[in-house]
Amino acid sequence: MPSVCFYFQVHQPFRLKPYDCFKIGHDHAYEDETKNREILSRVSTKCYLPANETLLRQIDKHHGKFKIAYSISGTALEQMEKYRPDVLRSFQKLADTGSVEFLSETYHHSLSFLFSKEEFIRQVGLHRQKIEELFQQSPEVFRNTEFVYNNEIANFISALGYKGILCEGLEHILGYRSPNFLYHPPGNENIKSLLKNYKLSDDIAFRFSNKEWSEWPLTASKFARWVHQAAGNGETINLFMDYETFGEHQWPETGIFDFLSHVPAEIFKHPDFDFKTPSEVIHAYPSRGVYDVHNLSSWADIERDLSAWLGNSLQHDAMERIYGMEREVKETGDERLIDTWAKLLTSDHFYYMCTKYWNDGDVHKYFSHYNTPYDAYINFMNVLTDLEHVLEVNFEKPEHALAAHS
Amino acid sequence: MLGWEFPPFFSGGLGVATYGMVKALSPKVNIKLIVPNASQGISFSNMNIIGLNSISAEQLSIESLKFSYVNYTSEQHTLPLTLSTYHHKNEEILRNQLDPYEEVTAIERNLNSIRSAFSDGHVYGPDIVSKIELYARLVSQLASNGGFDIIHAHDWITFPAGLEVKRASNKPLLLHIHSLETDRAGEGARNEIYHLEKDAMMAADAIFSVSQFTKDQIIKHYGISPDKIHVVHNGIDPCPKTRVPHKLRDKLVVFLGRITHQKGPEFLLETVEKVTRVFQRVKFVVAGTGDQFAHLLETSAYKKLGSKFIFAGFLTKARVEDLLSTADVYFMPSVSEPFGLTALEAVQHYVPAVLSSQSGAAEVLRASLKADFWDTDRYANYIYALLKYEALNQTLSGDAYQELNQVTWVQAAEKIINVYQKFK
Structure with a gap:
């Protein structure tokens, strides 16, 4: 029974204010509070609130069987607490359904793993604390900033006690193999890697509104048909994307929210398919092989590197x-x-x-x-x-x- | 092609640009370049350079020299005016009163007086008006035999000649704008040169501007239709340079150019004041002279910034190269800079540039730091950063150097030829 695993990234940085050389030595407040508040509010109105609302309705409609996961950076959570507690409450409402999972990441959405293991551990701990405090969940699955990944990171995260890690499904590493299975790093079966199905994920995140695309317009039923093709050759179809896909990158006028609210029902039309969160996926399915990544990879740009x-x-x-x-x-x-x-x-x-x-x-x-x-x-x-x-x-x-x- | 400055006789960017352009054009176009002053040393294939300083009787069938001077400017010019193009001199020059239909004969202008008129050692000089007039007459004479398809005239000093040749030959007139009176004398300038430029541009069949910035100025201040203005950025020939690290403990910021209002000396001063507030180990080298020099010198002393300046005066090309090869930052705060070739020369020497956004160079050098000409806070912040953060200095100079590959005369020549072809 193949599962669809939806995961959304939510992040806001603390942007710096214009800070010229004359401020050095005099002004020690670096944040652009106005801009940070404005951007959070804009994204909340355009994306977070309507998307949360859409997804909450789908969870209710399907009696909790429609499931999703988030990773929200500590800096984004902190800004919600500070500027938009209503948005935080709306995420907490999703958490209350029991169908929504919150993953671990570095609190400051940093690349600290590459520069300081000590700081990396500190930030993962801070973030974990925050998730426990705000959502009463103890994450078992980790996603590193921008999907920065290699064997060393997977092993390190495994040593911290995590059972799963999200990463990009890189064609040159997979070869003929499908990203729709769980894998593990060489020599370590204590952790499972969930690989992004970048084709199906990017169909939504990048191509959805592209009128030049031969598949435009993308309807929920067409998309579900593509997902259903994994039947018999896949256990987890990992659709990982930026949450801002909904309403911010793909504007409401493109029909993205409509699409989102029809996807669950269309997926369920195939009796073998269900939705699972990342931790449910790693408990439900075994690793089907080794995913051996030496060089650092990420989910960014065509290079998918750093x-x-x-x-x-x-x-x-x-x-x-x-x-x-x-x-x-x-x-x-x-x-x-x-x-x-x-x-x-x-x-x-x-x-x-x-x-x-x-x-x-x-x-x-x-x-x-x-x-x-x-x-x-x-x-x-x-x-x-x-x-x-x-x-x-x-x-x-x-x-x-x-x-x-x- | 009608030019005014040409190496080795040039005072600014016009001469360098004319040279680079004809060199790149000459393999593909037959050019007859007429300039007031040419040396024997320079020649290209397909190209005939005529310097009026060494004009021969054969070139100029002097016996038949007849010319009727038409008043090209729409406004009357009976008022005394200061025609100091680049403000080299402070003296006022009374415009010669001309009879609009004066007949000129060989008796009035014999060969020797023509030669000597263009050999006075000045590119522009105090007697610029009669030079321009004489240039127009001679060019018209030289062009009377035909043998050309297009008239390509560089800047206002050649426009009367261009207009006259167009009138006589009915050939298309293409003007090349390297600099406008609104750049040189301020954007409010509505003097005689302005009107000459405006009338010539109105009459022209097409206009080349050395930047989008200049194109915008032409539209805004001269009311010329955008359709006939073609932006052709100047180029710079690849020329590998070596850095010569200086032994000073202070960093060097270089300002290069005429010290005139156009080049923004007051913004230079303000910037120096601000930079030195946050970064003391720096010297600003000012290379150039001009009518604002005394003012800059006095004000810098008054503000107790004298020790932060090195006034180098006018430097020869070789000295400029020496200076740039040691500089840490190139600074061009021009109020209105049609192109700004010196910024590209600095980049050739791996010197990162802080530029006025009101410049053509800012359009071709993405890897430069740009601010509005009046924004001295921003200039200071940029200069500070380039002095303080070595990685920025390295990255900018390297990135900008790479960009020069896209700013060549060969590319400029291609654009020019494309426009030529419309008039064939």
Whole structure:
């Protein structure tokens, strides 16, 4: 009995305010509160609230048999608590149905695994705490920021006690094999990898409203037919996407909400199919083989690698500088300072600095509030320079202080 | 082709651009270039360069020289006016009163006086008006034998000649705008040069502008139809350069160009003041002269910023190259810069550029940091970042260098030829 596993990513970064060199040493508040509130509100109105409403109705309609999963970053949850508690309540209402699962990720939606295991563990813990506190769930399944994945990450997550991990279904690794089964990393059967069916996922996320696409318009029944083709050759069809697909990337006028509210019934038309959450999937099905990923992969761009965050020397420089401060920041023991620092680890800050495709004025630009990647880098580095200044002035090391007084 | 500046006789971008353009055009187009002053050293295939400074009697059938001067400007020009194109001189020049239908004969202009008129050592000079007039007469004479399909005239100094040749030959007139009076004298300029430009552009069959910025200016200030304006960005010939690290403890920011209102010296000063507030180990090298020089010098001293400036005066090409090869940042805060070739030259030397958005160079250099000409906070922030964050300096200079591959004279020539073909 094949299952459809829907998973949606919800994330908002704490965007930085315009921070020029004159603010360094004087202004230690880096967040653009107005912009963050505005964007959260806009996305809530266009996506979160109507999509939650649509999905809640489908769960009720199908008596809890329609199931979905979310991963909501800690920074997004924090902003909801701060600016839009109504949106948070609407997610909690979904949690109350018992048909919605919340996954683990890094609290700050960071790439910390690559730079500091210590920070990675800390952020996974913080996020876990937050999910337990807000949704009364203890996640068994992990998704790393932007689906950054390889064998090492899977093994590391397994060692932390997780039973499942989400990742991209890479054709060059799968070869003839289908992404519609569970796999495990080489030599580790304690964790199962759920692979994104990128074709079917992207049919919704990217192609849905594309009138040039030969399959346009995509109806729920057509989509269900494609899903049903996996019968006999698949156990879990993993449809993983950004939640903002609904209403923000695909506008309401495209019929995306209508599509979403018809998909469950169309899937159920085939008696063998059901919906499962990621943790239900890993308990229901065995691993069918080894998914062996050495190089780091992600779900971004056509390269599906890390080049969107670590593709140029500006990004490397900024990343090295911010992680280079970790020890000093943590040694202060100052929670506010540590939190400020950690919010700067959010991957979006580095994504804004991406110069690849910049010339085409593409999707990267759509997601950035900076005019140019250079502006993004400069703003971030100015903030970092101030943070270094704060560390130097406010948190003088004891031995230095002593030396100064003696 | 009617030009004014041509190496080695040039004062700014016009000469460099004319040279680069004809060099790239010459393999594909037969060009007769008439300039006031040409040296013997330069020649290309398919190309005949005529310098009026060394004109021969054969070239100019002097006995038959007859010319009727038509008043091209729609407004009368009986008022004294300051015709200091680039404000080299401060003296006022009274325009020569001309009889609109004056007959000129060989007796009035003998060969020697023609030659000497264009050998006075000035590209423009105090007597620019009579030079322009004489140029127009001689060009008209040279063109009277025909043998050409298109008239291509560079900037206002050649427009009377272009108009005259068009009138006499009925051939299409294509104007090339490297700079407008509204750039040089401020956007409110409505003086005689403005009207000459405007009337010529009205009469022209097509116009090349060196940037979209300039095209927009032509539409906005001159009311010319966008349809006949073709943007052809200047190019720069590939030329590998080597960096020569300087031994100063301070970083070097370079400002290169005439110190005139157009180049934004007051914004330079404001920026220096702001940068040095947050970054002390820096010197701003100002290479160039102009009517705002004294003011800049005095104000910088008054603001106690004298130690932050190095005034280098006018530099030869070789010295400019030396300077750029050591510079850390190139800064061009122009109020109105049709193109700004020096920004591309800086990039050739791997110097990242902070540019005014009101410039053509900003259009072709995506890998540069741009701000509105008045936004000195933003300029300062950018310069600070380039001085402070080495990775940014490296990335920008590298990315911009790569972009130069897309900004060549060969590409510019292709666009020009495409327009030529419409008039064949």
